[in-house]
Amino acid sequence: MNSADNAPHPAHPVVRARGLTMTYGDVPVLHGVDLDIQRGEVFALLGPNGAGKTTTVEILEGFRRRSGGEVSVLGTDPAHGDDTWRGRIGLVLQSWRDHRRWRVAELLHHFAAYYPDPRDPGELLAVVGLTGQAGRLVERLSGGQRRRLDVALGIVGRPELLFLDEPTTGFDPQARHEFHLLVERLAREEGVTVLLTTHDLAEAERLADRIAMLVGGRVRAIGTPAELARRAAARAEVRWTDPDGTPRRERTADPSRLVWELHRDAAGPIPGLEVRRPTLEDTYLHMVHAADREGDGHAPATGELEHGNENESAEVRSA
Numbered sequence: 001m002n003s004a005d006n007a008p009h010p011a012h013p014v015v016r017a018r019g020l021t022m023t024y025g026d027v028p029v030l031h032g033v034d035l036d037i038q039r040g041e042v043f044a045l046l047g048p049n050g051a052g053k054t055t056t057v058e059i060l061e062g063f064r065r066r067s068g069g070e071v072s073v074l075g076t077d078p079a080h081g082d083d084t085w086r087g088r089i090g091l092v093l094q095s096w097r098d099h100r101r102w103r104v105a106e107l108l109h110h111f112a113a114y115y116p117d118p119r120d121p122g123e124l125l126a127v128v129g130l131t132g133q134a135g136r137l138v139e140r141l142s143g144g145q146r147r148r149l150d151v152a153l154g155i156v157g158r159p160e161l162l163f164l165d166e167p168t169t170g171f172d173p174q175a176r177h178e179f180h181l182l183v184e185r186l187a188r189e190e191g192v193t194v195l196l197t198t199h200d201l202a203e204a205e206r207l208a209d210r211i212a213m214l215v216g217g218r219v220r221a222i223g224t225p226a227e228l229a230r231r232a233a234a235r236a237e238v239r240w241t242d243p244d245g246t247p248r249r250e251r252t253a254d255p256s257r258l259v260w261e262l263h264r265d266a267a268g269p270i271p272g273l274e275v276r277r278p279t280l281e282d283t284y285l286h287m288v289h290a291a292d293r294e295g296d297g298h299a300p301a302t303g304e305l306e307h308g309n310e311n312e313s314a315e316v317r318s319a
Protein backbone atom coordinates (compact mmCIF):
# COMPACT_ATOMS: atom_id res chain seq x y z
CA MET A 1 0.00 0.00 0.00
CA ASN A 2 1.28 3.49 -0.70
CA SER A 3 0.70 6.49 1.55
CA ALA A 4 -2.33 7.64 -0.48
CA ASP A 5 -4.03 4.34 0.32
CA ASN A 6 -3.24 4.91 3.97
CA ALA A 7 -4.39 8.53 4.02
CA PRO A 8 -7.16 9.06 6.55
CA HIS A 9 -10.57 9.83 5.14
CA PRO A 10 -11.59 13.34 6.28
CA ALA A 11 -14.42 11.80 8.29
CA HIS A 12 -12.11 9.25 9.91
CA PRO A 13 -10.10 10.19 12.95
CA VAL A 14 -6.34 10.50 12.54
CA VAL A 15 -5.92 8.65 15.83
CA ARG A 16 -8.39 6.07 17.03
CA ALA A 17 -8.04 3.77 20.04
CA ARG A 18 -10.64 1.38 21.34
CA GLY A 19 -10.24 -0.59 24.55
CA LEU A 20 -6.47 0.01 24.59
CA THR A 21 -4.81 -1.94 27.38
CA MET A 22 -1.21 -2.25 28.50
CA THR A 23 0.36 -4.45 31.12
CA TYR A 24 4.01 -4.28 32.17
CA GLY A 25 4.84 -7.75 33.44
CA ASP A 26 1.73 -8.46 35.47
CA VAL A 27 1.06 -4.80 36.33
CA PRO A 28 -1.81 -3.30 34.30
CA VAL A 29 -1.28 0.42 33.55
CA LEU A 30 -3.87 1.11 30.80
CA HIS A 31 -7.37 -0.20 31.42
CA GLY A 32 -9.26 0.22 28.13
CA VAL A 33 -8.49 3.67 26.74
CA ASP A 34 -10.77 5.05 23.98
CA LEU A 35 -9.59 8.05 21.94
CA ASP A 36 -10.60 9.76 18.69
CA ILE A 37 -8.46 12.63 17.42
CA GLN A 38 -9.61 14.45 14.27
CA ARG A 39 -7.49 15.96 11.52
CA GLY A 40 -6.17 19.43 12.40
CA GLU A 41 -7.11 19.02 16.04
CA VAL A 42 -4.76 19.94 18.90
CA PHE A 43 -5.46 17.28 21.50
CA ALA A 44 -3.91 17.31 24.98
CA LEU A 45 -3.44 14.30 27.21
CA LEU A 46 -3.34 15.47 30.82
CA GLY A 47 -2.73 13.42 33.89
CA PRO A 48 -0.59 13.02 37.00
CA ASN A 49 2.77 11.22 37.08
CA GLY A 50 2.38 7.56 36.25
CA ALA A 51 -1.11 7.96 34.73
CA GLY A 52 -0.03 6.22 31.51
CA LYS A 53 0.39 9.19 29.15
CA THR A 54 3.82 8.25 27.82
CA THR A 55 2.80 4.59 27.53
CA THR A 56 -0.25 5.61 25.47
CA VAL A 57 1.76 7.92 23.24
CA GLU A 58 4.54 5.36 22.72
CA ILE A 59 1.94 2.81 21.59
CA LEU A 60 0.44 5.32 19.16
CA GLU A 61 3.93 6.17 17.86
CA GLY A 62 4.64 2.50 17.22
CA PHE A 63 7.46 2.33 19.79
CA ARG A 64 5.66 0.02 22.18
CA ARG A 65 3.48 -3.08 21.65
CA ARG A 66 0.11 -2.85 23.33
CA SER A 67 -1.33 -5.71 25.33
CA GLY A 68 -4.85 -5.39 23.89
CA GLY A 69 -7.42 -3.29 22.11
CA GLU A 70 -7.56 -1.71 18.68
CA VAL A 71 -5.44 1.23 17.53
CA SER A 72 -5.29 3.06 14.23
CA VAL A 73 -2.97 6.01 13.49
CA LEU A 74 -3.18 7.65 10.04
CA GLY A 75 -5.15 4.61 8.93
CA THR A 76 -2.50 2.10 10.03
CA ASP A 77 -2.02 -0.10 13.08
CA PRO A 78 1.14 1.43 14.62
CA ALA A 79 2.38 -2.05 15.51
CA HIS A 80 2.78 -2.59 11.75
CA GLY A 81 3.78 0.91 10.61
CA ASP A 82 6.37 1.00 7.80
CA ASP A 83 8.92 3.72 6.93
CA THR A 84 6.39 5.61 4.78
CA TRP A 85 3.96 5.71 7.69
CA ARG A 86 6.74 6.80 10.08
CA GLY A 87 7.67 9.60 7.66
CA ARG A 88 4.20 11.09 8.09
CA ILE A 89 4.66 11.40 11.84
CA GLY A 90 6.75 13.94 13.76
CA LEU A 91 8.04 13.28 17.24
CA VAL A 92 9.26 15.59 19.95
CA LEU A 93 10.26 13.26 22.73
CA GLN A 94 10.97 13.87 26.40
CA SER A 95 14.52 12.60 26.16
CA TRP A 96 17.14 14.42 24.11
CA ARG A 97 18.58 12.36 21.27
CA ASP A 98 22.29 12.63 21.57
CA HIS A 99 23.90 14.62 18.76
CA ARG A 100 26.08 16.81 20.90
CA ARG A 101 28.99 17.13 18.48
CA TRP A 102 26.84 18.32 15.58
CA ARG A 103 26.29 21.94 14.72
CA VAL A 104 22.68 23.06 14.82
CA ALA A 105 22.16 23.82 11.10
CA GLU A 106 24.14 20.72 10.03
CA LEU A 107 21.95 18.50 12.17
CA LEU A 108 18.77 20.00 10.75
CA HIS A 109 20.03 19.58 7.14
CA HIS A 110 20.99 15.99 7.98
CA PHE A 111 17.49 15.17 9.26
CA ALA A 112 15.82 17.06 6.39
CA ALA A 113 17.56 14.74 3.90
CA TYR A 114 15.54 11.78 5.21
CA TYR A 115 12.23 13.27 4.02
CA PRO A 116 10.78 13.65 0.51
CA ASP A 117 9.51 17.21 1.04
CA PRO A 118 11.29 18.73 4.04
CA ARG A 119 10.93 22.26 5.31
CA ASP A 120 13.76 24.64 4.49
CA PRO A 121 16.21 24.30 7.41
CA GLY A 122 17.07 28.02 7.39
CA GLU A 123 13.43 29.03 7.57
CA LEU A 124 12.81 26.47 10.26
CA LEU A 125 15.64 27.85 12.40
CA ALA A 126 13.99 31.26 12.16
CA VAL A 127 10.61 29.79 13.10
CA VAL A 128 12.00 28.22 16.30
CA GLY A 129 14.21 31.22 17.07
CA LEU A 130 17.58 29.54 16.60
CA THR A 131 18.97 31.51 13.64
CA GLY A 132 21.61 33.04 15.90
CA GLN A 133 22.70 29.55 17.04
CA ALA A 134 22.89 27.97 13.54
CA GLY A 135 26.66 27.40 13.70
CA ARG A 136 26.80 26.44 17.38
CA LEU A 137 27.59 22.95 18.65
CA VAL A 138 24.49 21.24 20.01
CA GLU A 139 26.28 20.61 23.33
CA ARG A 140 26.69 24.37 23.77
CA LEU A 141 22.97 25.09 23.57
CA SER A 142 20.98 25.91 26.69
CA GLY A 143 18.26 23.47 27.79
CA GLY A 144 15.50 25.60 26.27
CA GLN A 145 17.43 26.03 23.01
CA ARG A 146 17.89 22.25 22.74
CA ARG A 147 14.19 21.82 23.24
CA ARG A 148 13.54 24.28 20.40
CA LEU A 149 15.91 22.25 18.24
CA ASP A 150 13.92 19.13 19.22
CA VAL A 151 10.79 20.85 17.99
CA ALA A 152 12.50 21.84 14.71
CA LEU A 153 13.63 18.23 14.19
CA GLY A 154 10.09 17.05 14.91
CA ILE A 155 8.54 19.17 12.17
CA VAL A 156 11.29 19.28 9.52
CA GLY A 157 9.61 16.46 7.57
CA ARG A 158 6.20 18.25 7.40
CA PRO A 159 4.43 15.63 9.51
CA GLU A 160 0.66 15.18 9.26
CA LEU A 161 0.60 14.13 12.88
CA LEU A 162 2.89 15.60 15.50
CA PHE A 163 3.47 14.05 18.93
CA LEU A 164 4.68 16.54 21.51
CA ASP A 165 5.67 14.92 24.81
CA GLU A 166 5.98 17.70 27.41
CA PRO A 167 7.40 20.01 24.75
CA THR A 168 7.91 23.22 26.71
CA THR A 169 9.69 21.80 29.75
CA GLY A 170 12.58 24.19 30.40
CA PHE A 171 11.22 27.00 28.21
CA ASP A 172 11.24 30.55 29.48
CA PRO A 173 7.89 32.39 29.21
CA GLN A 174 8.81 34.10 25.94
CA ALA A 175 9.97 30.83 24.34
CA ARG A 176 6.79 29.12 25.56
CA HIS A 177 4.66 31.86 24.04
CA GLU A 178 6.46 31.59 20.69
CA PHE A 179 6.12 27.83 20.78
CA HIS A 180 2.38 28.11 21.36
CA LEU A 181 2.06 30.42 18.35
CA LEU A 182 4.01 27.88 16.29
CA VAL A 183 1.76 24.97 17.31
CA GLU A 184 -1.34 27.05 16.57
CA ARG A 185 0.03 27.96 13.14
CA LEU A 186 0.86 24.33 12.33
CA ALA A 187 -2.65 23.23 13.26
CA ARG A 188 -4.69 26.13 11.87
CA GLU A 189 -2.78 26.91 8.67
CA GLU A 190 -1.26 23.57 7.74
CA GLY A 191 -3.88 21.19 9.16
CA VAL A 192 -1.30 19.31 11.25
CA THR A 193 -2.88 17.14 13.92
CA VAL A 194 -1.13 17.52 17.28
CA LEU A 195 -1.15 15.19 20.26
CA LEU A 196 0.39 16.94 23.23
CA THR A 197 1.16 15.61 26.69
CA THR A 198 1.73 18.21 29.35
CA HIS A 199 1.56 18.86 33.07
CA ASP A 200 0.93 22.51 32.38
CA LEU A 201 -2.83 23.10 32.66
CA ALA A 202 -2.53 26.64 31.32
CA GLU A 203 -0.72 25.29 28.27
CA ALA A 204 -3.43 22.67 27.67
CA GLU A 205 -6.15 25.29 28.11
CA ARG A 206 -4.40 27.68 25.74
CA LEU A 207 -3.53 25.22 22.98
CA ALA A 208 -5.90 22.29 23.01
CA ASP A 209 -9.17 22.01 21.12
CA ARG A 210 -9.94 19.03 23.36
CA ILE A 211 -8.39 17.51 26.43
CA ALA A 212 -8.49 13.96 27.77
CA MET A 213 -7.76 13.50 31.46
CA LEU A 214 -5.99 10.22 32.03
CA VAL A 215 -5.83 9.09 35.65
CA GLY A 216 -4.74 5.63 36.74
CA GLY A 217 -4.75 4.33 33.15
CA ARG A 218 -8.37 5.38 32.49
CA VAL A 219 -9.78 8.36 30.59
CA ARG A 220 -11.77 10.11 33.32
CA ALA A 221 -13.04 13.01 31.24
CA ILE A 222 -12.77 14.27 27.71
CA GLY A 223 -13.96 17.52 26.15
CA THR A 224 -13.06 21.11 25.31
CA PRO A 225 -11.26 23.04 28.05
CA ALA A 226 -14.45 25.00 28.76
CA GLU A 227 -16.58 21.83 28.97
CA LEU A 228 -14.13 20.24 31.37
CA ALA A 229 -13.91 23.33 33.53
CA ARG A 230 -17.69 23.26 33.95
CA ARG A 231 -17.89 19.53 34.51
CA ALA A 232 -16.54 18.93 37.99
CA ALA A 233 -17.68 22.16 39.57
CA ALA A 234 -20.70 23.55 37.78
CA ARG A 235 -21.03 26.15 40.52
CA ALA A 236 -19.23 29.45 40.74
CA GLU A 237 -17.62 30.55 43.97
CA VAL A 238 -18.55 33.93 45.40
CA ARG A 239 -16.21 35.45 47.99
CA TRP A 240 -16.74 38.56 50.07
CA THR A 241 -15.97 40.02 53.48
CA ASP A 242 -18.67 40.52 56.11
CA PRO A 243 -18.97 43.89 57.91
CA ASP A 244 -17.21 42.38 60.98
CA GLY A 245 -14.24 41.45 58.75
CA THR A 246 -15.02 37.72 58.45
CA PRO A 247 -14.06 36.32 55.03
CA ARG A 248 -16.98 34.40 53.49
CA ARG A 249 -17.35 32.18 50.46
CA GLU A 250 -20.21 30.27 48.89
CA ARG A 251 -20.65 27.95 45.92
CA THR A 252 -23.73 28.68 43.88
CA ALA A 253 -25.20 27.89 40.48
CA ASP A 254 -26.65 31.42 40.42
CA PRO A 255 -23.87 33.87 41.42
CA SER A 256 -25.76 36.83 40.02
CA ARG A 257 -28.63 36.24 42.45
CA LEU A 258 -26.30 35.84 45.42
CA VAL A 259 -24.47 39.06 44.57
CA TRP A 260 -27.82 40.85 44.25
CA GLU A 261 -28.89 39.53 47.68
CA LEU A 262 -25.62 40.62 49.25
CA HIS A 263 -25.99 44.11 47.83
CA ARG A 264 -29.59 44.27 48.98
CA ASP A 265 -28.70 43.20 52.52
CA ALA A 266 -25.65 45.46 52.77
CA ALA A 267 -27.28 48.46 51.08
CA GLY A 268 -23.83 49.48 49.86
CA PRO A 269 -20.53 48.24 48.45
CA ILE A 270 -19.44 44.68 49.41
CA PRO A 271 -15.80 44.58 50.50
CA GLY A 272 -13.67 41.86 48.82
CA LEU A 273 -16.46 40.77 46.46
CA GLU A 274 -15.17 38.27 43.91
CA VAL A 275 -16.95 35.78 41.63
CA ARG A 276 -14.77 32.90 40.58
CA ARG A 277 -15.79 30.54 37.77
CA PRO A 278 -14.56 26.93 37.98
CA THR A 279 -11.27 26.40 36.20
CA LEU A 280 -9.66 23.52 34.40
CA GLU A 281 -7.48 23.10 37.47
CA ASP A 282 -10.60 22.53 39.62
CA THR A 283 -11.66 19.73 37.27
CA TYR A 284 -8.19 18.23 37.16
CA LEU A 285 -7.79 18.15 40.92
CA HIS A 286 -11.31 16.79 41.30
CA MET A 287 -10.55 13.91 38.92
CA VAL A 288 -7.23 13.09 40.55
CA HIS A 289 -8.69 13.16 44.08
CA ALA A 290 -11.69 11.08 43.01
CA ALA A 291 -9.34 8.49 41.50
CA ASP A 292 -7.31 8.47 44.73
CA ARG A 293 -10.48 7.81 46.73
CA GLU A 294 -11.46 5.09 44.28
CA GLY A 295 -8.35 3.30 45.48
CA ASP A 296 -9.98 3.40 48.95
CA GLY A 297 -13.32 2.30 47.55
CA HIS A 298 -14.90 5.73 48.14
CA ALA A 299 -15.03 7.23 44.67
CA PRO A 300 -18.02 7.84 42.46
CA ALA A 301 -18.27 5.69 39.34
CA THR A 302 -16.54 6.91 36.17
CA GLY A 303 -19.82 7.74 34.45
CA GLU A 304 -20.71 9.97 37.36
CA LEU A 305 -17.40 11.75 37.03
CA GLU A 306 -17.78 12.25 33.33
CA HIS A 307 -21.10 13.96 33.83
CA GLY A 308 -20.06 15.98 36.83
CA ASN A 309 -20.91 15.40 40.43
CA GLU A 310 -22.71 18.34 41.93
CA ASN A 311 -22.39 17.05 45.48
CA GLU A 312 -18.63 16.90 45.20
CA SER A 313 -18.35 20.59 44.42
CA ALA A 314 -21.29 21.94 46.40
CA GLU A 315 -20.34 23.84 49.48
CA VAL A 316 -22.66 25.36 52.05
CA ARG A 317 -22.29 28.95 53.02
CA SER A 318 -19.26 29.00 55.30
CA ALA A 319 -18.37 31.50 57.92
Ligand SMILES: Nc1ncnc2c1ncn2[C@@H]1O[C@H](COP(=O)(O)OP(=O)(O)OP(=O)(O)O)[C@@H](O)[C@H]1O
Binds near residue numbers: 024048051054
Ligand atom coordinates in the same frame (compact mmCIF):
# COMPACT_ATOMS: atom_id res chain seq x y z
N1 LIG B 1 9.08 0.08 30.81
C1 LIG B 1 8.29 -0.02 31.89
N2 LIG B 1 8.29 -1.15 32.64
C2 LIG B 1 7.49 -1.27 33.71
N3 LIG B 1 6.65 -0.31 34.13
C3 LIG B 1 6.62 0.84 33.43
C4 LIG B 1 7.43 1.04 32.28
N4 LIG B 1 7.17 2.28 31.78
C5 LIG B 1 6.24 2.81 32.60
N5 LIG B 1 5.91 1.96 33.58
C6 LIG B 1 4.89 2.19 34.63
O1 LIG B 1 3.65 2.41 33.98
C7 LIG B 1 2.91 3.44 34.63
C8 LIG B 1 2.60 4.54 33.61
O2 LIG B 1 3.81 5.17 33.24
P1 LIG B 1 3.88 6.31 32.14
O3 LIG B 1 5.32 6.69 31.97
O4 LIG B 1 3.13 5.88 30.94
O5 LIG B 1 3.08 7.49 32.88
P2 LIG B 1 3.03 9.04 32.54
O6 LIG B 1 1.60 9.42 32.68
O7 LIG B 1 3.68 9.33 31.25
O8 LIG B 1 3.87 9.67 33.74
P3 LIG B 1 4.78 11.02 33.81
O9 LIG B 1 3.81 12.16 33.88
O10 LIG B 1 5.51 10.83 35.10
O11 LIG B 1 5.68 11.07 32.62
C9 LIG B 1 3.77 3.90 35.80
O12 LIG B 1 3.32 3.24 36.95
C10 LIG B 1 5.17 3.44 35.44
O13 LIG B 1 5.92 3.16 36.59
